[in-house]
Amino acid sequence: MTGPEKLLDPTGLDDRAADDTLAxxxxxxxxLTVGLLDNTKPNAVPLLRxxxxxxxxxxxxxxxxxxxxxxxxxPAADDLLKRIAGECDVVVTAVGDCGSCSAATVADGILLERLGTPAVSVVSDSFLVSGGAMAKVQGFPGYAFAAARHPVASLDEKQIRERARAVMPEVLRILGVDS
Incomplete structure (x- = not known):
């Protein structure tokens, strides 16, 4: 009988200390100044805006x-994350709409939290498992992130606006703000 499988961090960041404390x-x-971290996926910037x-x-x-x-x-480079943390009060990072980008988007949020900046990572609901696996590998298995309905990349402006409105209760909850 085999034992539990070990999750490996594909980003090479699994050697960082586990810390599951929110900023x-x-x-x-x-x-407050809101940082918007674009991961370069189609429609990330319109969704963030x-x-x-x-x-x-x-x-x-x-x-x-x-x-x-x-x-x-x-995940974003350390120098970029430090710059964002120094210039912004809160951050929203998006959009995780595939396996690796969902994992990296969640890692970005966790790394910003560890720098003392509240962050919300937005992934599409089809890739919640990938985001959750990255949170576990990063030593933050309970990290909450927001789920937008999949897909995001192929949407028009009106549909992006609808996705943003739909995800707002989660974004506000994660930031600790009453909606």
């Missing part, structure tokens, strides 16, 4: 800063 949540989002518009309308969030990582299948 402190702000009492609200009014006037719509989520920011919803955060402004629902919770009074301030301006946003858009960042783009090098490659969707790997």
């Amino acid at each position: 402190p949540r702000p009492p609200g989002l009014r006037g 719509e989520i920011h518009a919803e955060l402004r309308g629902r919770a009074g969030a301030g301006t946003s800063i858009l960042y783009t990582k090098d490659y969707f299948g790997m």
